[in-house]
Amino acid sequence: MSLPPLTLILLAPPGGGKGTQARRLMKELNLSHLSTGQMLRQAQHDRTPIGIRAAEFIRAGLLVPDDMVLELVRDALQDDSTPSSGVILDGFPRTLAQAEALDELLALHGRAVDGVISLELSPETIVARLSSRRVCSSCGTEFSVVFRPPSVPGVCDECGGDLEARDDDSLAAVSNRLSVADEGRLQLKEHYGARGLLAEVDGEGSVEEVFARIRGALPRKGCYA
Ligand code: AMP
Numbered sequence: 001m002s003l004p005p006l007t008l009i010l011l012a013p014p015g016g017g018k019g020t021q022a023r024r025l026m027k028e029l030n031l032s033h034l035s036t037g038q039m040l041r042q043a044q045h046d047r048t049p050i051g052i053r054a055a056e057f058i059r060a061g062l063l064v065p066d067d068m069v070l071e072l073v074r075d076a077l078q079d080d081s082t083p084s085s086g087v088i089l090d091g092f093p094r095t096l097a098q099a100e101a102l103d104e105l106l107a108l109h110g111r112a113v114d115g116v117i118s119l120e121l122s123p124e125t126i127v128a129r130l131s132s133r134r135v136c137s138s139c140g141t142e143f144s145v146v147f148r149p150p151s152v153p154g155v156c157d158e159c160g161g162d163l164e165a166r167d168d169d170s171l172a173a174v175s176n177r178l179s180v181a182d183e184g185r186l187q188l189k190e191h192y193g194a195r196g197l198l199a200e201v202d203g204e205g206s207v208e209e210v211f212a213r214i215r216g217a218l219p220r221k222g223c224y225a
Pocket of ligand 1: 014015036037038040057058059061062063064065069090091092093094098168177
């Protein structure tokens with residue numbers, strides 16, 4: 001069983017647009033999209049043992065314990081049923097311990113992280129985005145009632161699913177998520193920056209503007225060359 005050839009990590013604060021940009025990269029560059037947040041929400045929805053255990057952490061805006069997240073990631077990375085040029089990790093790793101576990105997992109397969117893109121946004125933009133975010137309950141596509149409204153209010157443009165606010169976009173959970181996320185992101189930026197893998201990208205502006213900047217910052221390897 002072989003892992004996808006390229007491993008790219010997208011870092012951003014909550015609401016920073018990593019889900020939207022990761023899906024865009026997936027479509028345009030034929031990458032698999034691995035979002036731990038999306039996998040955990042799916043597990044919650046399916047009421048799997050991990051989903052049930054993770055629910056209270058997610059609702060409170062806290063990180064889900066590493067063992068659960070790593071189990072999901074290990075399974076997803078080893079599932080080679082989807083042909084693609086690589087994988088984009090969205091929301092993982094979140095901590096140094098997760099980054100080290102990822103390094104070990106990839107090394108087992110003779111691979112390593114190829115590039116890390118960090119989207120940089122002001123706190124004001126993040127709060128405005130989180131409070132207006134709506135997510136499709138079927139396909140996970142994200143909209144904003146202010147910045148990226150769907151054509152029909154409450155209905156997903158991609159699949160016709162219902163759009164919902166996320167439980168953890170509540171004000172109480174958001175302040176936890178922002179402080180937890182800031183600390184983790186700083187450590188990860190140091191970890192990958194020291195290895196020359198980090199590219200910081202301005203995350204303000206339209207989806208298209210940010211995507212163009214991300215493309216310009218992608219590592220030159222395989223499908224990106
Ligand atoms: P996200 O969709 O990436 O914003 O993630 C939503 C929530 O899922 C986070 O606030 C955490 O509670 C949990 N979560 C997602 N990814 C991770 C991770 N790598 N480690 C721990 N918890 C995570």
